[in-house]
Amino acid sequence: MRDKELMGTWDKEFCEKMNKVFKDNKAIFYDYGNIKILEYKKDNTQEDMVRYIFEEDTYTLHISGDYGCCDAVNYKNMRFESFYMNYCDGISEEYFMQKVRASSVPLTYYDFNKFWEGIHDKLIEVGSILEDTKEREYFCDCENKEEEKLFNIKEELYNYFEEDSGLNWDKLNVWCPDIYDEVAWLRYDGLGLEQSEYCKIWLYAFKLAWEELIRKGESIWNKKLLTLVKL
Numbered sequence: 001m002r003d004k005e006l007m008g009t010w011d012k013e014f015c016e017k018m019n020k021v022f023k024d025n026k027a028i029f030y031d032y033g034n035i036k037i038l039e040y041k042k043d044n045t046q047e048d049m050v051r052y053i054f055e056e057d058t059y060t061l062h063i064s065g066d067y068g069c070c071d072a073v074n075y076k077n078m079r080f081e082s083f084y085m086n087y088c089d090g091i092s093e094e095y096f097m098q099k100v101r102a103s104s105v106p107l108t109y110y111d112f113n114k115f116w117e118g119i120h121d122k123l124i125e126v127g128s129i130l131e132d133t134k135e136r137e138y139f140c141d142c143e144n145k146e147e148e149k150l151f152n153i154k155e156e157l158y159n160y161f162e163e164d165s166g167l168n169w170d171k172l173n174v175w176c177p178d179i180y181d182e183v184a185w186l187r188y189d190g191l192g193l194e195q196s197e198y199c200k201i202w203l204y205a206f207k208l209a210w211e212e213l214i215r216k217g218e219s220i221w222n223k224k225l226l227t228l229v230k231l
Contacts, residue, residue, distance in 0.1 A: 010204065014197070018204050021048055027209035036080040040209040041065075050205040054080045067201050068105030072096065088207040093199035105198045110166035115192025116154055122183050123150060153179070166192055 022040070025048060030037040034057040041049035050065040059078040063070045072078060077086055078099065087096045097107055153176075160171040169187045173180040 014200065014204070018201065022205060022208055025205075025208070027212040029213065038080065038206070038209055040205050050202060050209075052080075052083075052206060054078070054083070056080065063202050067205075068103065068198050070103040070105075070198075070202070071101045072099040073101055074099040083206065084210045088203050088210065093195065093203055096203060097195070097199050100199070103198070106164065106196055107199060109163050109194055109196055110161070110192040111163075111194045112158060112161050112192060114194060115161065115167060116157070118189070118191040119157075119183060119186060120150065120154075122186065123153065123179070166190075 024042045025040050026043055028039045028041075030039075034055065036054040036056060038052040038054075039049065040051075041047065046066075048066055050063065050067060053062040053064075054060075055062070056079050059073060059075050061072045061078045061083070063072070086092070100107065156175060157167060157172065160168040160175075162168070167187070169180065169184065173184070
């Protein structure tokens with residue numbers, strides 16, 4: 001049943017992976033007025049726990065547990081009763097990420113292979129660069145073969161690449177100004193920038209916990225919102 005409910009909005013591979021992780025988790029809800037807490041964890045342990053603390057008077061959410069911590073703020077839109085509809089009823093991690101003020105884990109990272117896919121085609125388009133570089137000592141063993149030159153360029157760029165910041169474009173400019181001049185405009189395109197799975201995990205775990213409360217009959221459908229009834 002869980003798979004059927006979620007496959008329409010979350011990709012299958014992610015669902016299957018996280019369903020295995022959270023298969024024995026249980027949802028526990030605490031209502032302290034303006035402070036509402038939802039814990040999703042295995043019985044009698046803190047294993048695979050995600051805890052959500054809603055400060056409803058300040059519209060602030062604190063997430064903690066085994067998958068990192070974050071603070072998120074969104075005026076009138078970071079409340080327990082409406083969180084599911086606003087962030088979990090569909091794939092909304094990008095929207096939620098915009099509301100995160102602080103996080104103990106990286107929400108984005110740079111993938112070199114994705115970066116190379118984006119810049120590789122541009123190097124082919126400006127093929128004259130490859131010809132120009134044939135005189136450079138670095139390419140002396142290439143014998144003017146395009147693929148070998150591209151491979152050497154790829155290796156060099158990899159040395160200037162960091163997962164948290166992407167390509168160091170200034171180092172590229174020092175190493176080969178000709179290449180830099182042709183592709184520098186791509187530095188603002190976020191080449192290789194990917195989202196980590198942390199936001200997705202936080203939202204997915206909340207979705208599972210919320211839907212568990214619904215299956216237990218602890219909430220009802222009230223017009224457009226799933227409004228929590230006193231538990």
